[in-house]
Amino acid sequence: MKHLVEKTIESEKIFNGRVIDLYHEKVELPNGKTSTREIIKHPGAVAIIALTEDHKMVMVKQYRKAMERLLVEIPAGKLEKGEEPIETAKRELEEETGYTTDQLQHIISFYTSPGFADELVHVYLATDLKVMETKAELDEDEFVEVMELTIDEALELIRTKEIYDAKTAYAVQYLQLRSALGE
Amino acid sequence: MKHLVEKTIESEKIFNGRVIDLYHEKVELPNGKTSTREIIKHPGAVAIIALTEDHKMVMVKQYRKAMERLLVEIPAGKLEKGEEPIETAKRELEEETGYTTDQLQHIISFYTSPGFADELVHVYLATDLKVMETKAELDEDEFVEVMELTIDEALELIRTKEIYDAKTAYAVQYLQLRSALGE
Numbered sequence: 564m565k566h567l568v569e570k571t572i573e574s575e576k577i578f579n580g581r582v583i584d585l586y587h588e589k590v591e592l593p594n595g596k597t598s599t600r601e602i603i604k605h606p607g608a609v610a611i612i613a614l615t616e617d618h619k620m621v622m623v624k625q626y627r628k629a630m631e632r633l634l635v636e637i638p639a640g641k642l643e644k645g646e647e648p649i650e651t652a653k654r655e656l657e658e659e660t661g662y663t664t665d666q667l668q669h670i671i672s673f674y675t676s677p678g679f680a681d682e683l684v685h686v687y688l689a690t691d692l693k694v695m696e697t698k699a700e701l702d703e704d705e706f707v708e709v710m711e712l713t714i715d716e717a718l719e720l721i722r723t724k725e726i727y728d729a730k731t732a733y734a735v736q737y738l739q740l741r742s743a744l745g746e
Numbered sequence: 747m748k749h750l751v752e753k754t755i756e757s758e759k760i761f762n763g764r765v766i767d768l769y770h771e772k773v774e775l776p777n778g779k780t781s782t783r784e785i786i787k788h789p790g791a792v793a794i795i796a797l798t799e800d801h802k803m804v805m806v807k808q809y810r811k812a813m814e815r816l817l818v819e820i821p822a823g824k825l826e827k828g829e830e831p832i833e834t835a836k837r838e839l840e841e842e843t844g845y846t847t848d849q850l851q852h853i854i855s856f857y858t859s860p861g862f863a864d865e866l867v868h869v870y871l872a873t874d875l876k877v878m879e880t881k882a883e884l885d886e887d888e889f890v891e892v893m894e895l896t897i898d899e900a901l902e903l904i905r906t907k908e909i910y911d912a913k914t915a916y917a918v919q920y921l922q923l924r925s926a927l928g929e
Contacts, residue, residue, distance in 0.1 A: 567809045567816060567889050577761050578768055580784040583862055585761055585768050590811060598887035600811040601763040603786060605862070626750045628773060628783040629864040630857065633750060639861075671904070673912040674813065675859045678822075679766055679788070681812045682859055684912070704781035706750050721854070729856040729867070729912040736919050743926035 566593050569600070582606075582641065583680075605682035609652040610639040610730040612670065612737060613662060613689040620717055620738065621660050621692070622731070623707040635710060635720055636731045639684070648672075648685040656689055657699040660709050666691040670737065675729060684730055714738050749776050752783070765789075765824065766863075788865035792835040793822040793913040795853065795920060796845060796872040802894040803921065804843050804875070805914070809889070818893060818903055819914045822867070831855075831868040839872055840882040843892050849874040853920065858912060867913055897921050 569590040578585040584604040592598055613621035624635045640655035642648060649667055657663050672685045701707065712720070717735045720726040726735070752773040761768040767787040775781055796804040807818045823838035825831060832850055840846050855868045884890065895903070900918045903909040909918070
């Protein structure tokens with residue numbers, strides 16, 4: 564695969580953030596010429612397809628500053644240092660929805676924007692949800708509204724673009740596929 | 747929804763790139779406190795689920811510098827200034843795969859990383875593919891290898907993590923669902 568690989572000539576760290584770091588790199592292309600790459604480093608994240616007993620998806624509505632708008636998404640959050648993705652999934656489920664569970668099953672992991680970022684999202688299916696007696700606390704800069712949606716309601720929110728992100732679109736389609744397969 | 751909205755207090759442009767721009771913002775939270783947001787602005791992109799006559803998915807293998815590895819993905823590319831997404835889809839299909847078509851159907855659009863980026867990907871289904879007599883040229887810093895995979899082969903590459911990104915995982919699941927529904 565050597566004919567496709569890019570080699571780093573120089574790498575400059577432009578920004579060191581709370582969530583992301585930005586690097587500007589000079590690379591040698593497979594044909595020997597040079598180009599530049601703009602690269603975001605991200606700690607990785609989890610997302611949770613949380614199903615209630617009556618087969619509703621637990622979702623959170625929150626403001627997303629990058630788009631300056633509200634989005635309805637499946638619960639998700641960044642990995643903390645040293646945390647296993649399944650622990651992050653349980654913690655984020657508790658913090659964002661007030662539910663907890665020991666039934667977390669890894670479904671898939673994927674890079675969200677491989678053209679410029681290394682963010683890897685681990686997707687879990689959470690079942691056997693229990694309401695927490697004492698609600699876990701959100702991060703102090705996080706504000707969300709919890710919703711519970713049938714698949715049909717979620718599909719309607721995809722149509723109206725209230726649900727409008729890749730992981731949530733994947734999650735809804737995942738449940739459609741399970742249902743179509745009679746699972 | 748006012749109780750969820752964040753207001754911009756200050757916005758500083760940290761980096762102005764070829765592909766992405768980075769902003770560092772100070773925001774007022776719904777509770778009146780302040781926090782910071784790190785935001786990537788991206789021009790948007792398209793991705794193409796391209797199906798051959800014998801129901802194979804056309805994919806491209808390419809080096810992704812952010813992960814320092816090869817990934818197998820559905821064809822995709824950034825919107826050029828003033829370009830309609832459907833034109834971008836046709837152009838990227840031609841440049842990356844050597845196929846062309848007039849049958850491009852919009853399937854869904856989604857934000858890839860709403861927590862820190864405004865990248866919106868428009869997904870198209872391309873059918874009635876024709877081999878181009880004169881192959882369109884790739885961007886001068888792009889090197890790809892074209893593959894044609896059955897759904898089962900694509901699922902195997904998801905298992906081995908050669909396919910490892912959200913839009914391609916969505917695309918494979920989309921075809922699984924169509925098949926399960928007998929479409």
